[in-house]
Amino acid sequence: MRVLEDGSHTGHRLAIAESVLAPHTQGPPQHRHARHDEGFYILSGTVRFTVGDKDHDATAGTLVMVAPGTPHTFANVSDQPAVMLSTFTPDLYVQYFRDLQDVLAGGRPLTPQANIDAMSRYATEPATDFAAGPAAEPAGNSAADLA
Template identity: 45%
Template sequence: MESQVDKGTGNYSKTLSIGHASPSKIPWRFLGQYKYRILEDGSQTQYRLCIIESAIPPLSDGPVFHFHEMHDEGFYVTKGKVRFHTPGQHIDAGPGDLVTVPIRLPHKFSNPFDEEAVFINTITPGFFVRYFEYLEEMIGDGKTLTREVNMEALKRFATVPLTDAMVKQFEEFYDDLAEKVNGN
């Protein structure tokens, strides 16, 4: 007997369509000195995935150290270089490089270089997309994104912003772990 699509699956599939974003038709939005545009807001994936393109100006620090309680991130660099930090180490990623950040890994990114950097950011599940809109609302037009505003906005979206003391604790933890791995 040949398999057939059940009625429920058939009815559900009628509600679906392929998502398509043309970045050149999506205007940049501003978070102080940073630019972003939402390529997929989660509406095509029941918020299992969102995709954002971000541009970071040269010689800029990026967000505060933080970790996410509920979503993983991917970063695909398309222009310039982005420095991805975890406590005690960093990776410089250039065009074509992909960086993934799992839930609960403390991280941040920056652009300490002389050229604008651009990356595509995936977030799964995609509810964190609202963070960008909320942060934009908090800082308003033409204002600078401050550490304090960044930390306050992160807290609303299952994200833990780290104080300098917390970053130091993580650095010590990773140093202890490295010593154990290396047999010291």
């Protein structure tokens, strides 16, 4: 992951990151954000989003928006790499990715519990109950597959 904007140039209203997901890469445990919206724009490949108990495959050109409170995760289940841009409004959650980088740099494994521990510092919690909440709202090309 590469942080393109950490919020320092946007008054902390917006952060943007680019992620490259290797083939067969699992994402974070399914989770909910309490204080920020998250957007994903797929640049190449296919990313599988799980929202509650439903899976949606997003291909290049698809924009997926996830509102606060929506249970979600993502993964690359394909044989090809996938690249996506992620937005965080406000920028609170971008520090989570730096925390994960510190875990790896320290030689510790990136376990589901390490992910959950880092999430908890940024108004985010695991979503194991799939409680009703607003659904992810796709926009842009190819988004009809996620509706």
